[in-house]
Amino acid sequence: MAHTLRAVPGAADERVPFSNLKAQHDAISGELQQAMEKVVANSAFVLGPAVERFEESFSRYCGAAHAVACNSGTSAIHMALRAADVGPGDEVITVANTFVGTVWGILYCGATPVFVDADADTLTMNVEQVAEHITPRTRAIIPVHLYGQPVDMDPLMELAQQHGLCVIEDAAQAHGARYRGRRAGALGHMACFSFYPGKNLGAWGEGGAVLTSDPALYSRLRGLRDHAQSRRYRHEELGFNYRMDGIQGAVLDVKLRHLDRWNARRRELAALYSDMLSGMEGIRLPLVREWAESSWHLYVVRLAGRDGILAAMDARGISCGLHYPVPLHLQEAVRSARPRHGALPVTCEAAGTVLSLPLYPELENDAAIRVVESLKELLEEGAA
Ligand SMILES: Cc1ncc(COP(=O)(O)O)c(C=O)c1O
Structure with missing residues (x-):
């Protein structure tokens, strides 16, 4: 596929934001308005029919028997850990290269996080390291489908079964992603989603859900x-x-109908980025395993001199992100809970090199091409 820069009047002067929720909402505002009016007419402000409808449609979409909608992804993980009877003295194996919301629930339960390193190619959980971290205190495992790419779940579930452990997917970034044809959300004993506004499926405020077939x-x-x-x-x-x-619940139920289309557009943009950046010196592109279908929540490249490139992109009107600049084992709030972990070299290297490029369904090809052209120029200039 060849992508060329088409001249758009004024486009080069406009900022490329990191996300654009307004464009998404404007495109479906009629549907959203109608659904919201129904909630107001019923005065069903907390739980109620709209939430039940969404629980039903989202669990069906993911292929799980049940969904329990709640007020954030962080609450979802906390509830899932409580439902698995995780408490003080227990250990929960997870990763340190994730958003802090993955581990708050472990700390709320008084349990100890145990961090394994990330896979060097995908930056998702290195499943091969999990077995050596299992102790008599281990109770649960939280694999994170980071950036939208599912973790290698089959070996993980087999290991969990051997040791009687509960597997809770952190699917906060993986709405619609698939692992060997099955959707994230129906792969572990429970799966937790966030519907924070910027997610692939985002609410008009905070939201979350736990899915389970048990x-x-x-x-x-x-x-x-x-x-x-x-x-x-x-x-x-x-x-x-x-x-x-x-x-x-009403907003999410409407937006769920558009999720596959939005994810398809994310995939298209990810392909455009990969296509245009392939072969460039000094940049490592995201790798998706052959058995995975990413939801492309984020398009994350790795490069040396990342901070210089981030600043230079910003100066050129392009907002990029960092996911995540400080690993959890180095966060003061987590350290004080005395997590168990080894050196985590991949996690530490990633924290200093990751750069997330703008990626959302409403991003125009011209803007995506501008992102690539700018990045290429900076890499060639050695802006780092
Ligand atoms: C991987 C991951 N886990 C957990 C969370 C927590 O979700 P929330 O912000 O809805 O509490 C998020 C979202 O921000 C996330 O990206």
């Missing part, structure tokens, strides 16, 4: 989300107010 976990999760009420005003365990707003 009826006992489903029932426990529904209780935990809503003050652990077995019956109204009866609370048999510590509960949370993690309920989803009706308006978020």
